[in-house]
Amino acid sequence: MARTPLDRIRNIGITAHIDAGKTTTTERILYYTGRSHRIGEVHDGTTTTDYMEQERERGITITSAAVTAEWKGHRINIIDTPGHIDFNIEVNRSLRVLDGAVFIIEGVAGVQPQSETNWRLADRYNVPRIIFINKLDRTGADFYRAAETLKEKLGITWVALQLPIGIEDSFKGVVDLVGMKALIWEGDELGAKFHEAPIPDDLKDRAAEYRQLLLDTALSVDDAAMEEYFDKGDVSVETLKRCIKKGTISGAFRPVLCGTAFKNKGVQPLLDAVIDYLPSPVDIPGIKVAAAEGEEEEAERRVIKADEKAPFAGLAFKIINDKYGNLTFVRVYAGVARTGDMVLNTTKGHRERIGRMFQMHADKREEIKEVYAGDIVAFVGLKDTGTGDTLADPADPVVLERMAFPVPVIDISVEPKTKDAIEKMTIGLQKLAGEDPSLRLRTDPETGQTILSGMGELHLEIVIDRLKREYGVEANVGAPQVAYRETITRPHTEVYTHKKQTGGSGQYAEVKIVFEPLERNQGIVFENQVVGGAVPKEYIPAVEKGIRAQADTGVLAGFPTVDFKATLVDGKYHDVDSSALAFEIAAKACFREGMKKAGPVILEPIMDVEVTTPADHVGDVVGDLNRRRGVIQSQDMAGTSVIVRAHVPLKEMFGYISNLRGMTKGRASFSMQFHHYDPVPRQIADEIMAKSA
Amino acid sequence: MRLRWVRGRAAEGDGPDDPDRTREWVGCDDAGEAIARVVRVSGPVRAGWRLRYAVARDAEARVVELRPPVDRNRRWLIVIGGRVVGRAALPLQAVRGAEAALGGG
Structure with missing residues (x-):
């Protein structure tokens, strides 16, 4: 790999709502940068970045493929990311390691829900971004209306760098407002060239204004x-x-470009904009090291800047198991690493040797011997490095800021079709869960079933499909279940004595625990406030272990209990009969008793649903959403369609698409994403409890 | 009336999220006399013991509180003769506003 100076590297992501044209745009970029000699089409299943079989069959992007391209003396590392909300984790971890992003907005619908979600994620990581309003050749496309949704839905200051010349069928080019000239494409076909021309007379006033x-x-x-x-x-x-x-x-404003990737118009100027306006690794402040234990998140922390002379520091952001073994994708923030080097996994505290290193081009790879600050590469040979782990020079063992991962909302039970495949299935699922932090695997303590939790029906369907194709395990899958949670609504103090002293060595432990509700997404917090040795130090971890273990099975319907704090305030022990096991048993029983008196409730995932329907069906759609316990948030006109937005419990959304198609004769579409957890109404809670009993 | 605009006072903010709290451009006539100024002061600003959320500076650079509070989307103030005569979202728009207020383009 030829060495590229740091200021000529761009690490970018391409992201948007599903079907806004991300993968098509990436394919055009690869064509125009000479990496691909023919153009792949999503609908033909021949794209370069969608290399998994399921991606080609379904016409969607599931994993982020890393692709490298060259443009005007610059190296652009592109991560194409999925648009479907079920694969949000891919967008999340890509944005975490990228220096810039291209947000593709559909020219007909404008900003859609997944664009909003991804935008907020990019805000979280301060990712500089440019916007490409795509599909201006489509019927109903309107550049100005789509751009206005940027202000309405994202609340941003946008600034047009281009204006469209023509629209829909007659879209033929753009006005370049920086150079004040027109760029006219000479056809729609593959590799279509464009020429410069004076700005058309009918656009002169508007061009001057913009x-x-x-x-x-x-x-x-x-x-x-x-x-x-x-x-x-x-x-x-x-x-x-x-x-x-x-x-x-700085994010003071967001530049907007436009075109139609499918008809090959606007891609070359988009590439120019990537190198002109998105930052190189040296243009950004660098990455902060993680807050030390007990340190405030806001505290000032050391920043690792892109510098090849600094000690090596990189972040593992993606793991793939394929036929060649474990590939660990790493963003190198500082220093240099060579094949065979020993690095320290500072997150887990052990050393790793870098076996081989590859520059990735979707499913193809090019072996390299050295990597430098600013690179995105894949390492082979790391034994125990997971997504979000830091790899660093042992002489400067920094830990970089970790990634935040979403909470899975759907559970399915999985079992192999044949008994002898149990081990193969477990290994396969463990590997898949190792690749995908939004996938969780657990065993139901009561039924012994393997439970797989994920972000949506499609997400889990793909996992089961991969299990079959990649690990040869055919599985029986239970119906998708909502990932309910339990929590408490008021504080309660419980004292429990575990006592079995009826001859021989006995068991004795007493704990006094205060249970308090926490805000959503705070998980479980345990605190020890025992003074004077009422509970000896060596038994405290057993108390915490008991609470956490018992929290997996809530007191109402057996769902995991979350968002509470347990404070051990007092207790008693016996010199001979007390043990860690006795305290663990006491803590478990204390949890069971205490939770019942702390106002337990069942929580259910509430989804943010957006339905785009022709205006004549809006009444049916709204009525149906109301019947599904939905709360309508807004109804907005978009051309001849109405966009209905509602918060609806996930439980009511299974199989919604077929209902919607029936109601609207197939003319409406919808998308949804997790919004928050809410207590379920009493009647539904009773049904859930009766079912679990 | 076309003016010659030069940099005025500037105050740095507290950190990377607030890099330039106060910025000012001063419009001078041909004789170099300051005729107008456009100024942006983002709150909050501590003035003495008080924390003020919507503020500007008067001709002597004293912090004055604005009532009603500044519209976040029109944070640039057009000041002529010590009086705020208009507001704008961006400095160049404020400059054009000042020149228009003084008559002619």
Whole structure:
């Protein structure tokens, strides 16, 4: 691999709502950058980044494929990410390690729910981004309306760098507001060329208006550029580009470009924008090290900057098990690593040797001997490194900020069709769960069944399909179940004495525990406030272990209990009869008794549902959502369609698509994503409890 | 009336999220006399013992509280003769607003 200077590297993600054209855009980029010699089409199942069989069959992107491309002397590492909410984890971990992102917005619908979710994720990681309004050749496309949804739904300051020339069938190019010229494509076909031309007369006034808005917005971030403007009445293209890059990186505004990737229009200027406006690894502040135990999240922390001379530091952000073995995708933040080097996994505290290293091109790979700060590569040979782990030079053992992963909302029970495949299935599922942190595997303590938890029906369906294709295990799968949780609503203090002293060595332990509700997503917090040795130190971990173990089986219907704090405040022990086991048993019983008196409730996942329906069916759609315990949030017109947004319990959404199709003669579509957990109504809770009993 | 605009006062903010709290451009006539200024002061600002959320600076650079509070989308104030005569979202728009207020383009 030829060495590319740091300032000529761009690590970018391409992200959007499902079907907005991410993979098609990536394929065009690969074609125009010469990496791919023919254009792959999603609907033909021949794309380069969708290399898994299921991706090609279903026309969706499941895993993030890392692809490297060259454009005008720059290396662009692109991660194509899935649009479907079930694979949100892929977007999450990609954004975490990227320096910039291209957000693709559909030219007909504008900002859609998954775009919003991904946008908020990008906000979390301060990822600079540019926006590409795609599919302007489609019937109903409207650049200005789609751009307005950026303000309405994302609340951002956007600034157009281009305006469309023509729309729908007659879309033929763009006005470049930076160079004040028209770019006209000479056809729709593969590799279509474009030429520069004067701005069409009918667009001159509008171009002047948007150019002034661009100057007003972009120059506001740079005083020297303002002075140039005051002196000359305009600024040079270089100055304007410098300001756009500065504003893009700081997030002061978001530049907007447009085109239609499918019809091969607008892709080359998008590539120019990637290298002109998105940052190289040296343009960004760097990555913070993780907060030390007990340290405030907001506290000032050391920042690792992109520097090849610094000690090695990298973050593992993706694991893939394929026919060649374990591939660990690593973003290198600092230093250099060579094949055979020993690095320290600072998250887990053990050493790892780098066997081989590869530059990845979707499913193809190119072996390399060295990696440098700024690179995104795959390591082979790491034994125990998971997603989110830091690999560092043993001489400077930094731990980088970890990733946050979403909570799974759907459970299914899985068992192999033949008994002898149990071991194979367990190994397969463990490997798949190792690749995908949004997939959880557990055994139901009561039934002994293997329970797989994931982000949605499609997510779990793909996992079962991979189990069959990659591990040769055919599985029987139970109906999807909502991943209910239990929690408490009021504080309660419980004292429990575990006593079995009827001859021989006995068991004695007494615990006094305060149970308190916590905010959502706080999990389980255990605190020890025992003073004076009422419970000896060596028994405290047993108390915590007992509570955490018992919390897996809630007191109402056996669902995991979450979002509570247990504080051990007092207890008693016996010099001879007390043991860790006695305290663990006491803690478990104390939990069972205490939870019943702390106002336990069952929580259910509530989904943010967005239905796009023709206006004449909106009454049916809204009525149906109400019957599903939905709470309508908004109804907005979008051309001739209405977008209905509602919060609906996940339980009521199984099989919704067939109902919706029936109701609207197949003309409506919907998407949904997890929004929050809410207590279930009393009547439903009774039904759930009766079922579990 | 076209003015010659030069950098005015500037105050840095507290950190990377607040890099330039106060920025000002001063519009001068041909004789170099300050005729107008456009200024952005984002709150909150501590003035003496008080924390003020919607503020500007007067001609002597004293912090003054604005009532009603500044519209977040029109944070640039157009100041002519010590009086706020208009507001704008962006500095160049404020500059054009000041020149228009003084008459002519």
